[in-house]
Amino acid sequence: MTYGLLILWLLSGLAIVFENRTYRLIIYFSIFSLITSVAYFLLGSPDVAMAEAAIAAFSTIFFVICIEKYYSHRENVTQDRIRREPLLRRVGGVLPALLLCIGLFVLVVIHIPEAEAMYYLKYEYLQRFMHEIGGENAVTAIYLGYRVYDTLFEALILVIAVVAVSHMSYFEAIKVAEGTHSEIETSRVAALSLRIICPIILVFGIYLILNGHISAGGGFQGGLALATFFICRYMVYDIYDISVEKVLHWEEMIFLGIIIVTVIAVFLGVGNIIPAAILPFYQGAYLIVMNFLIGLKVACGFFFLFYRYITIERR
């Protein structure tokens, strides 16, 4: 059964290679991401599977906006299809690349080392993290405890991406007035069903954030769910009533908060940030605070990106 899934996975990858109509790529890409998420889950990593599913949804939205804009100023959709060249010439064009890829693949497969993988860190982390960091989810304990430096830079990269998107845009001058509606006609059925789903998504996102240290989930996944809530809210009411500059400002403030909490935690010793006398029944307070901050930051960042695309990049 896994092999069937994986063969479908490869086929969707191959379909992307051989598809020339850009708007069909989105469908293959969605199938591909869905199977990827299932495979991550089968590999024993529900956290990564959840993040991949949410990220796949976001990339699909972004590609849809990008491709819709790409075709919006073309009358004839088939205009950009590849010119039909003779078969021999087409094959001759890709033959070196094909041979290169097959050769590299054979080389890599031959040279896969036979040695045992090293599991030193796995045993150390799994046996120690409950005492040193707290919580029950080893993945959260690693990215908020042992490797918190990586997480800081990941948060920084997200801020940089958000700033870069607003600075690299072609439409520097366009300002969208608050309170205006989009000019797209929305479906009332979709708006009604989203209105029902909306609160469930919000609660689910908060649940993922607050339970990130004892179950699968955490700041990233919960933050993505929160951003999805704001996207649904936009789709229901169809109104630009949130200031993008304020969201960016909030994101930078939250990033500052993450740095401050991390520094305090490192100096006090991670896991003991709240003395046991105050919260004797609870040892994961640091993890909850950090997951909450990271969740808010990721939600702000992704909501900013979505809003930017839907208001300005789409034009």
Next chain:
Amino acid sequence: MGIFNVENIEIFSLILFFISFFGLITSKNVIKSIIFVMLIQTSVIMFWLKLGIEGNPTPIPPIIYDPVLLENIEYIADPLPQALTLTAIIIGFAVIAIVITMFNTLDRQYGTADWKKLEEAEGN
């Protein structure tokens, strides 16, 4: 050993890596190239996660709600690749968002998504 056997998943991820590499160097469309970058990232992450469960066909997620689970520690998936790939996925998406914005700007300036036409337009 259930129906979900993940033992040879690394071969599939290698094949996908080279499929997307082939697509990346032969693609004529900018949007396709962006998607292939995401595919390459996915295959690398899959390979890395597989390394964390080497010799362990039915991995347990690394969520230790009961210390008794630590007695069978060799059946638990390695949490370190998972934590690092979680970071890598978010960073990958941030990069893709920037790249799509750059493509939008490119499309506005030159009005095409074809690499060859873009090269010609740059040459003039």
